[in-house]
Amino acid sequence: MTVAVVSFGGSNCDRDVAKALRRIDVPADTVWYKDEEEVADADGVVLPGGFSYGDYLRAGAMAARTPVMERVRNRVDDGAPVLGICNGAQILCESDVVQGAYAQNLSARFRCEPVRLRVETTDTPFTRRFDEGDTVEIPIAHAEGRYVPDDLDALIDDDRVLFRYVDENGEPTDEANPNGSVDNIAGIVGGSRNVAAMMPHPERASHPLLGTDDGLDVLAGFSDPSDG
């Protein structure tokens, strides 16, 4: 599986994700957003974190309107694994690939800290290595991370909540919610369960030296399923 990590002007986590993927033997490289054919040919796509176009208008709003997003949408429709991380998640919402929107954190502050997440569904490439209810530690770093779904009931009924922010007991409390996301939602699933959007950064949890490598099991969604 060859993964294209799409770099926009202002992306800043693109090389980190590509490196983390290569650590788990997934061939991955950054692809400039103008190189649309490379995205069209990739087996999987990551929209990485950062501040595309300086977060002007709303975070992700401008990147969502670049032509490469048509290619990303095609890969989603084809069933390829596609992951939006932080700014990438915002871009997926802004382009209506997944439902909902990201608003400013309730604290009105940029929050950069480790958070605990509970795996809410294992029926996605990105969580198939977990058991439902497992918790992982993966850092966040955002100012506009308050997830507001269009239709919360539909998300829940379709089992499309990927992660929730939880406390040390695995409970989705207000204190554990770093940004005021509705129902503590930290990640969601779209398409035919092959596309996911999440605010925490798995590439920042990809080596014991970073304090946790829990994120590698998420990125393993791009590995061949037969590798276990």
Ligand SMILES: NC(=O)CC[C@H](N)C(=O)O
């Ligand atoms: N780390 C990121 O991707 C930041 C996302 C976005 N620019 C925000 O601050 O909300």
